[in-house]
Amino acid sequence: MRPLTDCHAHTELSYCADGVLTIEVYRAALDDPGCIVARQALTNHGFQAYFPPDIAWSWAFLDRPALFDRHLARGDERLSAFKEKVEDCRDDRLIFGVEVELMGDGRLTISDALRAEAQLLLGSLHVMPRVYHKGHLPAQAIESFLAYLRDLAAAGVDVIAHPFRWLHESDMPIPQECIDETVAIAKTHGLALELSARGRGEPALALIKACVAAGVPLALATDAHSLAEVGRLQPAVEQIESAGFSLDRVPLFDGRPPS
Numbered sequence: 001m002r003p004l005t006d007c008h009a010h011t012e013l014s015y016c017a018d019g020v021l022t023i024e025v026y027r028a029a030l031d032d033p034g035c036i037v038a039r040q041a042l043t044n045h046g047f048q049a050y051f052p053p054d055i056a057w058s059w060a061f062l063d064r065p066a067l068f069d070r071h072l073a074r075g076d077e078r079l080s081a082f083k084e085k086v087e088d089c090r091d092d093r094l095i096f097g098v099e100v101e102l103m104g105d106g107r108l109t110i111s112d113a114l115r116a117e118a119q120l121l122l123g124s125l126h127v128m129p130r131v132y133h134k135g136h137l138p139a140q141a142i143e144s145f146l147a148y149l150r151d152l153a154a155a156g157v158d159v160i161a162h163p164f165r166w167l168h169e170s171d172m173p174i175p176q177e178c179i180d181e182t183v184a185i186a187k188t189h190g191l192a193l194e195l196s197a198r199g200r201g202e203p204a205l206a207l208i209k210a211c212v213a214a215g216v217p218l219a220l221a222t223d224a225h226s227l228a229e230v231g232r233l234q235p236a237v238e239q240i241e242s243a244g245f246s247l248d249r250v251p252l253f254d255g256r257p258p259s
């Protein structure tokens with residue numbers, strides 16, 4: 001089977017991940033002959049590295065990006081220490097990445113210094129900054145979503161993580177035109193779109209078909225937050241097969257080569 005990269009997973013550095021998820025847990029999974037993952041990106045949340053939990057979970061930094069400047073040193077220190085731990089492993093199967101959000105002023109939740117160090121940047125939408133809010137009707141939500149996505153793509157990420165989660169969790173319909181436009185944005189900026197093994201009701205089959213048609217790479221992701229999810233890329237592989245493709249025939253994003 002084609003060697004697969006898990007482009008998205010969390011360690012104990014992320015508040016929302018299980019405290020047992022050390023780098024060693026991921027390395028042990030890679031060593032397991034039954035594991036289909038050949039390369040593992042470790043992509044903790046930028047906002048959780050920079051902000052203490054109370055600010056992180058308030059999401060206030062999205063609308064008050066000055067908070068980010070105030071916590072810059074804290075996050076840089078935490079992410080640098082983590083990067084050093086990854087490097088200490090001297091294991092070229094590991095990729096040091098960060099999952100970032102776009103704040104209301106158009107900046108990503110990562111400093112320029114750390115951005116230069118990261119081998120992989122995932123851009124995510126978990127909570128919409130107020131400045132992008134157009135309204136609560138489905139058409140307005142899609143307009144907000146696409147405006148955010150265009151700015152996120154232009155800000156220089158490599159992958160759009162769980163692209164439709166926000167719309168899905170907002171109980172909004174995700175029409176084919178919205179999927180096609182998302183793929184077109186990724187194509188314009190040379191980005192990959194994530195196919196998550198955790199996809200909870202996102203339109204995976206339509207996404208796979210649109211990506212294959214446009215030649216936009218899919219970034220396979222466990223988005224592991226718990227031990228049970230480590231190395232479990234199989235659901236994403238099965239979605240590709242359900243969409244009628246063999247794994248060898250779809251464009252896959254394999255992460256950036258380690259520096």
Ligand SMILES: [Zn+2]
Pocket residue numbers: 099124126161162
């Ligand atoms: Zn996420």
Ligand SMILES: [Zn+2]
Pocket residue numbers: 008009010099223
């Ligand atoms: Zn994540």
